[in-house]
Amino acid sequence: MTDGSPRLAVIGAGPAGLAASLAAAARGIHVTLIDAAAAAGGQFHRRPASGLGARRPSALHHRWSTWERLEQGLAAHLEAGTVEHLPDHHVWTVERTGPAPGARPGFTVHALLGPLQERSVAVRADAVLLATGGYEKVLPFPGWTLPGVVTAGGAQAMLKGGLVVPGRRAVVAGSGPLLLPVATALAAAGVEVAALVESLDPRRLPRAAGALASAPGKAAEGARYAARLLRHRVPFLPRHTVIEARGEGRLEAVTVAALGPDGRVRPGTERRIPCEALAVGHGMIPHTDLAEALGCRVDGVNVSVDDEQRTDVPGVWAAGETTGIGGAELALAEGHIAGRSAAARLHGTAPDPAAGAARVRTRARRFAAALDTVYRPPLHWADQVTDDTVVCRCEEVTAGRVREAVTDLGAGDLRTVKLLTRAGMGWCQGRICEPAVAGLTGCEQTPVQRMLARPVPLGELARAGADDEGHDGGNDHAPGRPAGAPHRRTHDPDRQPTQSHSAMSHPTEREEPS
Amino acid sequence: MNPLDLVRAEPGRPFTVTLDGRAIDVLPGRTVAAALWAEGVTSWRSTRGTGRPRGVFCGIGVCFDCLVTVNDRPNQRACLVPLAPGDAIRTQEGTGHDD
Numbered sequence: 001m002t003d004g005s006p007r008l009a010v011i012g013a014g015p016a017g018l019a020a021s022l023a024a025a026a027r028g029i030h031v032t033l034i035d036a037a038a039a040a041g042g043q044f045h046r047r048p049a050s051g052l053g054a055r056r057p058s059a060l061h062h063r064w065s066t067w068e069r070l071e072q073g074l075a076a077h078l079e080a081g082t083v084e085h086l087p088d089h090h091v092w093t094v095e096r097t098g099p100a101p102g103a104r105p106g107f108t109v110h111a112l113l114g115p116l117q118e119r120s121v122a123v124r125a126d127a128v129l130l131a132t133g134g135y136e137k138v139l140p141f142p143g144w145t146l147p148g149v150v151t152a153g154g155a156q157a158m159l160k161g162g163l164v165v166p167g168r169r170a171v172v173a174g175s176g177p178l179l180l181p182v183a184t185a186l187a188a189a190g191v192e193v194a195a196l197v198e199s200l201d202p203r204r205l206p207r208a209a210g211a212l213a214s215a216p217g218k219a220a221e222g223a224r225y226a227a228r229l230l231r232h233r234v235p236f237l238p239r240h241t242v243i244e245a246r247g248e249g250r251l252e253a254v255t256v257a258a259l260g261p262d263g264r265v266r267p268g269t270e271r272r273i274p275c276e277a278l279a280v281g282h283g284m285i286p287h288t289d290l291a292e293a294l295g296c297r298v299d300g301v302n303v304s305v306d307d308e309q310r311t312d313v314p315g316v317w318a319a320g321e322t323t324g325i326g327g328a329e330l331a332l333a334e335g336h337i338a339g340r341s342a343a344a345r346l347h348g349t350a351p352d353p354a355a356g357a358a359r360v361r362t363r364a365r366r367f368a369a370a371l372d373t374v375y376r377p378p379l380h381w382a383d384q385v386t387d388d389t390v391v392c393r394c395e396e397v398t399a400g401r402v403r404e405a406v407t408d409l410g411a412g413d414l415r416t417v418k419l420l421t422r423a424g425m426g427w428c429q430g431r432i433c434e435p436a437v438a439g440l441t442g443c444e445q446t447p448v449q450r451m452l453a454r455p456v457p458l459g460e461l462a463r464a465g466a467d468d469e470g471h472d473g474g475n476d477h478a479p480g481r482p483a484g485a486p487h488r489r490t491h492d493p494d495r496q497p498t499q500s501h502s503a504m505s506h507p508t509e510r511e512e513p514s
Numbered sequence: 515m516n517p518l519d520l521v522r523a524e525p526g527r528p529f530t531v532t533l534d535g536r537a538i539d540v541l542p543g544r545t546v547a548a549a550l551w552a553e554g555v556t557s558w559r560s561t562r563g564t565g566r567p568r569g570v571f572c573g574i575g576v577c578f579d580c581l582v583t584v585n586d587r588p589n590q591r592a593c594l595v596p597l598a599p600g601d602a603i604r605t606q607e608g609t610g611h612d613d
């Protein structure tokens with residue numbers, strides 16, 4: 001029924017990807033919605049695993065009615081066959097596939113299946129919409145690798161998805177709008193939140209007041225969080241920062257200190273707070289690897305888009321936090337605009353204006369920009385990072401070695417620092433340590449070409465492009481078997497996973513499509 | 515209050531898996547990381563270089579700090595892999611391979 005319809009692959013089923021899928025599918029496009037997670041929703045709408053039988057999942061969520069609308073819309077399109085959802089599909093690259101005999105020009109999305117990620121499938125589409133969101137930035141401090149120190153979003157994700165908490169007593173720290181919901185959610189779930197430590201200086205608020213007030217809904221949301229903090233008696237420490245985490249084998253306490261007007265720690269203000277967990281974050285970073293693999297322009301760390309959310313590569317759209325951090329409401333609006341534009345363009349027409357969504361987008365972007373001026377990590381955070389602090393968690397590279405690369409070996413950019421120290425060469429491909437290495441060395445944080453969004457088993461890399469389990473529109477899954485959950489339990493000792501660094505650093509060794 | 519009560523969870527029947535041979539009960543739907551946190555276990559790997567303990571950091575599959583061996587397969591991300599009855603979880607040293 002949808003056979004003749006143009007095909008759009010939407011990567012990411014968070015607010016942006018869902019809104020985009022619904023908008024495009026409603027306009028005669030066949031959408032393949034691909035996501036690494038087992039269920040749709042993304043970070044904001046992450047819900048408890050179904051086996052946990054949550055009767056009141058909304059207790060951990062804001063804007064539950066938005067989720068219900070998205071969920072119903074998705075269900076209707078799944079039923080009608082206009083959207084196909086491929087959960088548990090980890091996309092490792094997207095390539096432009098030129099016109100081949102008998103094939104339409106377009107794109108091939110390569111995804112590894114299931115949590116084991118050993119088998120790759122290819123999904124072909126006429127256009128691609130990137131809605132991959134972002135991940136949390138954490139700047140290092142002594143002790144940040146101790147078990148019990150987790151990202152603020154990670155604590156939230158474990159709570160929302162697994163209904164578990166990292167300890168009985170926690171400190172929430174860092175900077176950014178995510179800390180408030182995390183602190184209130186942990187407190188509601190029974191964790192004693194010993195402090196919410198924010199480097200934010202409330203004296204900067206008045207300057208941003210205009211833009212902040214332009215989003216009255218947001219201000220009200222902020223006030224609700226604040227009220228909840230009060231109710232749970234969470235002490236709020238603005239203009240403070242965590243300078244150290246301590247413990248034998250796991251976190252036992254953090255040391256916090258006040259920040260002076262110059263952004264430096266005020267000597268003598270240090271105090272120790274015993275805790276089992278520290279949920280820490282300093283903002284978010286967009287996922288841009290798929291866009292980079294496609295050759296899309298990236299401005300700073302954001303995928304660059306026009307008013308219709310088009311990237312500069314024809315046939316590739318981007319929406320949500322991959323184009324800039326701005327929260328779920330902005331992601332929804334951008335997704336909607338992108339989905340409408342993709343539908344119109346694939347039908348060979350121009351999109352009619354989405355005035356409402358465009359207004360929300362303008363307002364939400366202004367709000368996000370204002371938040372950016374308020375929430376900032378301490379200016380001199382690097383002063384606290386002792387030479388023996390591990391900066392690259394994967395390769396265990398210390399701050400001392402990173403500094404030496406610049407002072408003794410003359411490195412002048414991130415790439416050289418990386419080659420000299422191995423910082424950023426491990427499993428996470430530098431996603432976690434990049435902002436820290438940039439800050440410690442004074443090098444600019446530029447998009448690093450991570451050609452593969454996921455470490456890929458070498459065998460799959462060799463097969464990809466030749467003919468993985470190729471199929472048009474990704475619908476080769478045996479009927480009745482949930483996509484992405486195939487034979488996960490079968491253990492095949494002959495197929496050792498071969499994920500290795502070499503697979504990540506030599507993407508060019510891959511066979512070209514024949 | 516605890517997280518299960520907060521959302522009025524009525525989980526399915528727990529099943530048994532092992533952590534280094536020790537039996538632990540797991541609620542259905544939980545990942546390796548969630549099951550271990552529920553047991554109060556926060557680290558299950560030691561690093562290749564200095565042998566330091568690690569567990570969950572990012573919680574969403576980005577950082578690879580939570581690597582663990584499940585059913586003899588090393589380097590699985592504990593925060594992503596859901597458990598099934600009878601699964602054998604092993605703490606992991608270094609690369610997880612016998613080298």
Ligand SMILES: Cc1cc2nc3c(=O)[nH]c(=O)nc-3n(C[C@H](O)[C@H](O)[C@H](O)COP(=O)(O)OP(=O)(O)OC[C@H]3O[C@@H](n4cnc5c(N)ncnc54)[C@H](O)[C@@H]3O)c2cc1C
Pocket residue numbers: 011012013014015016017034035036037041042043044045089090091092131132133134135136152153154156157178181182287319320321322327328329331453572573574
């Ligand atoms: C861990 C975490 C927790 C957060 N919790 C909250 C919160 O509680 N409250 C709040 O207001 N904001 C929270 N945020 C902020 C949140 O990112 C935004 O509010 C919102 O979810 C952004 O929507 P999005 O659609 O742009 O991206 P997301 O919601 O992040 O969705 C992106 C989706 O893309 C998928 N994806 C990414 N890369 C790939 C790939 N290569 N292959 C396949 N799929 C891929 C991901 O699985 C994800 O489902 C959190 C952020 C993070 C990182």
Ligand code: FES
Pocket residue numbers: 569570571572573574575576577578579580581591592593594
């Ligand atoms: S905790 Fe980061 S990948 Fe699992």
